[in-house]
Amino acid sequence: MSAEEWEIVWFTAWVSALSTVVILPFGLAVAWLLARHQWPGKSIIETLISLPLVMPPVATGLILLKMFGRRGAIGGFLHDTLNLDIVFTWRGVLIALGVMSFPLLVRSARVAFEEINPRLEQIARTMGAGEVRVFFTITAPLALRGILGGMILSFARALGEFGATIMVAGNIPGQTSTLSLSIFQSVQLGQDAYAFRLLGVSTVLAFIAVWTSEWLMRQRKGSK
Amino acid sequence: MSAEEWEIVWFTAWVSALSTVVILPFGLAVAWLLARHQWPGKSIIETLISLPLVMPPVATGLILLKMFGRRGAIGGFLHDTLNLDIVFTWRGVLIALGVMSFPLLVRSARVAFEEINPRLEQIARTMGAGEVRVFFTITAPLALRGILGGMILSFARALGEFGATIMVAGNIPGQTSTLSLSIFQSVQLGQDAYAFRLLGVSTVLAFIAVWTSEWLMRQRKGSK
Amino acid sequence: ATPTLDAAAINVFAAASLTDSLKEIAAAYEKQTGDKVVFNFGASSFLARQIEEGAPAEVFFSADEAGMDGLEKKGLVVKETRNSRLSNSLVIVVTADSMVTIKSAKDLAEPRVKRIVLADPKTVPAGIYAREYLEKAKLWTSVESKIVSTDNVRAALAAVESGNVEVGLVYKTDAAISKKVKIACEVPAGDSPAISYPMAVLKEAKEPEAAKRFLKHLNSEEAGRVFKKFGFIVRN
């Protein structure tokens, strides 16, 4: 592979992983709220969260562009205060990937939280553990399989995301160009062989993620 | 909404639901195999299953088009023997949606299967239940939450799928046009207001799905 | 409608930028003749690939010659029906309230223009033409690093709207999609490469006669008026 291709691979792997990590705390928090609390209109919040999945990526991309563009509410604020540009930079890629994979993480984590025997959390509390400690020492580890599953889905989705990314970040070689964008381009040009080579690389990245999560689960089982 | 719009809504809801239902048995079978059996190269199979997520949708669409097109292996066979066309018909939409949401269903169901206490299945066997009965009376009901979660994700993804669908089935009004494709088209033509209206409809469909699954879980809890 | 392609209908695969004009023309045509026109709009390169894979199309209306050439080489086009009558021009757009004044393409090379958005200069016709123009004007090397490419026109316009990209280079017909952008300057017809929209009947058409009839209509005076209305240049 050429240096340029390596660069794309590296950027894609890195930004996909980062987006997964960045959405993790928010995703877990939202999932926890959905799993542990009943409130009116919960289904509505849930639906809203799954919107990036429900909308075609262009629409999501367009909305993000409007929000994070310099004329958008958030983008304008960031630009004016921090002189930080989001769209058409790697940050835009990060946001697009994060938003697109968010619902996958939330749903997986939520199911995992709901499956936990509440007795375990209760007993941890009788031992003096506060909510935060209970979450990190009991809830999250017990939901590990579901959380990891959600992270794998998120990471895979990030690798494959195309529609929102190109809308929000454009396809700027060396800056925002991901594997997916390159594959898209090759497909359009009819360079199928090249597209397949890049697909192979994506697949390897996905494999590494899948294998790592399996390995993590095995570690935990083994340690017990 | 116009009659034409209703038609699109109806078609989208119907084909998304159908694709979710159609992949269900396969998804559960694959998830079960992944959850219950260890074999060498399991991670590879897992990676392959998540490919539709990892590849940009166009690439998936192109591969499907090559397989199911009249010149493709499967498409050609179906065309010659059954005079059945897949691509550019609703069947193509169905296949595109099914393939794109498959990894979501498999991953969710798999995690749910893995969380089940194997003791319960074992004891069911001592009571004379064969593998099939154990699956349908113990494994699947206990994994219900995860399976429903996976179905919601699949359905939502089907609602939002765009890239593969347009490749495999085109955007033919009244025939293969889904909400997502229509939204894409409206966005492209700058008809944002109309796009948002359609988005609203998508959201309502997603809400119905989410609410139904919540209701199903509540039913089960209540019945106990 | 039955969810299968109607054999009696004319399936037209047309570039997305033709959506509005073709819809209008087809509506009138259907009324006149009773033939049914079914569209599949999309990026030209996709449509070409779909046709290659055996998509059931009668007519292909591409946004650039390259797509049509590919199909013709593969023998999928009825050669004698191919013609290119429609053309377009490139314009430089800025946001409607932009302070940036662009008088000609040369200004694009100036440092005050930090980013330029195009449709993909490798794959999307509008982008390809834009690149060819900039290359011809010897500007490409100096602006290449500023290029942000998108996969469709709307994305390019939205990029300009967002304020993060100062200018965009798009078709004149597309500039009208967004009310938040305005045309800063037009690329003179002589400077830009020959933009043309070829159309042809396809070999595998099930209704070749109906297709030819429709193609004829597209070449008619009546259709030409509609195309003009939407900003296309109609050559005679």
Added chain:
Amino acid sequence: MADAPKEGVEVSLLLNNISFPLADFTLEVNVEIRSPITVIFGPSGSGKTSLLDLVAGLRRADSAFIQLGDEILTDTGKDVFVPARRRGIGYVPQDLALFPHLSVRQNLLYGHRPNGNKRFTFDHIVELLEIQPLVHRGVTRLSGGEKQRVALARALLTSPRLLLLDEPLANLDMQLKTRILPYLARVRDEFRVPILYVTHDRFETLSLADEMVALIKGKVAQIGPVQEVFSRPASLDVAGILTVETILPGRIIQTADDLVTVAVGNTMLAAVEPNLPPGTNDVHVCVRADDVILLKGADTPSSPRNHLPSSVRSVTREGTLMRVELDCGFRLAALLTRQACEELALKPGDRVVALVKAPNIHLIPR
């Protein structure tokens, strides 16, 4: 924890106005617990676990006032509800609730609060409960009894100020039980940690408890010192759960101070029963089988004692003891050690005299 060490364990656990609806009945409790170890005894499904849950703050009652020492833990009237984590109550639930993702050691250390007492260190507790070989294992790979010990150790290591034990020794062998029971007594005495102890086991109850609460269908049927409850069950239900072997309908013939004469069929029995409501006529006559002594041949009649000539109906094994069914006009059961039984060479048909002291005949109004 916070209490200053005083003479003896001074406990005061108030459970007032508790009302908590369960599947088939409402748990209604109104008791004050003052003894260091109180056994909650009751048939399966009577609400014992639910009561502990309320005390621990894991479930919320419709109405409840729970006070431990000076601190009000729950007062639904004033909307007071101290969260479980601030109650400082150690709980070994019936389902143990070990953390399946942690090793034994991590489970034990989860809520560990060393309290400076050298004799109740981590090492000591681990040794006493014979957990040492298990500490580095995962809790899913333990046997039932091993799990139970880990759960008990885990609760002890939190240095609680009240221990709730829900059948903590049910899956342990006698050898371990007899080793752990005195230890629990020490926890009470040296640590001054009061214990609420749920059990079905007479052995555990009698060996350990000071007071007991008999809970039946969610209501406190009786509360009092263990020996008193066992010898004077307040109602037929309580007699039932304590497995009082002989319960017969009787009629009061005469009452002289505390000494009551009852007729069971044609047989007259003398009972000492100070607490009968005036005017009671019909009673249940309860006799515990281990209060019945058997003699062959005559014995010096001495008052207050009932002499009942009887014939042996059957002799059967019951646990470590022998159960002898007698016919003395009515059916009477006696429990003897195996040795005593062999001494008397009892076999069906033998004539014996059954002795029951009057204070051991207990009357419950019908």
Added chain:
Amino acid sequence: MADAPKEGVEVSLLLNNISFPLADFTLEVNVEIRSPITVIFGPSGSGKTSLLDLVAGLRRADSAFIQLGDEILTDTGKDVFVPARRRGIGYVPQDLALFPHLSVRQNLLYGHRPNGNKRFTFDHIVELLEIQPLVHRGVTRLSGGEKQRVALARALLTSPRLLLLDEPLANLDMQLKTRILPYLARVRDEFRVPILYVTHDRFETLSLADEMVALIKGKVAQIGPVQEVFSRPASLDVAGILTVETILPGRIIQTADDLVTVAVGNTMLAAVEPNLPPGTNDVHVCVRADDVILLKGADTPSSPRNHLPSSVRSVTREGTLMRVELDCGFRLAALLTRQACEELALKPGDRVVALVKAPNIHLIPR
């Protein structure tokens, strides 16, 4: 199920060459079980549950030959492994494994095979185990003991040809226990269903079992009729788990036929011990506390009986009984009923005579 009814329950369960590595030791079993109810008795973590799992076909041993009646269930040598679902074995596991998504009724009916016997119908079993009010509930909303009863009923309703019960009554009160135990005996007798019964409970063992297998650290330490194992434990370990109260080092002075004279300190004891290996010199002398009789005053000395003048060291409650610690040159424990204790008016310092029959003194070679 398939067996034709014969006289008595003819069981034959072969567990040969079993080798199954566990965390700290290997389960190694080689026994033939022929009695209708066999108790597997052993300390916590000794491999009892693991053994049942192997019999049920839920785990696979490295090597095993398991035959029930005529059918070979497992033979690792010939790669025979009948899957669990074809074994027809009812199993109540220690963790119960009720199906949490099903109601009680659905749990009970899951493997229900009516077998035509009118007395063991669904209704009958549900009534006997007092499950009736629960049938329409979800199993997650049951108390501990209720769950245990549902699990037992569920296993019984499958009409198994062998029942594996893993501490099935551990969480039940005495009243229920005494009602269920005879029922299990009836299952054995009328149904001809043999039972492997894991328990720690002496009461359950002695009330129910014919034979018992003492399992210690994965090895069969002793197998034999219950009374025999209790009175003649084969080793110190077995004596330990049976909680034989007095175990003392002794030296054999003289052997005349079966009658052995042993010296414990300066005291001579007569023991009947037919099975001592020749040449044994040093032994452990075991005396069960309930084999010791106490007398005040003298008794006609009669042979073979040991008369041990002693002084009372302490009198304490132990379960329903009283435990008397004696000093008769060595320490000796005696268990008496409360009544007997009161009769003798025992208090520390009293002089008594302890009687132990020679056959009740058991010698284990050191």
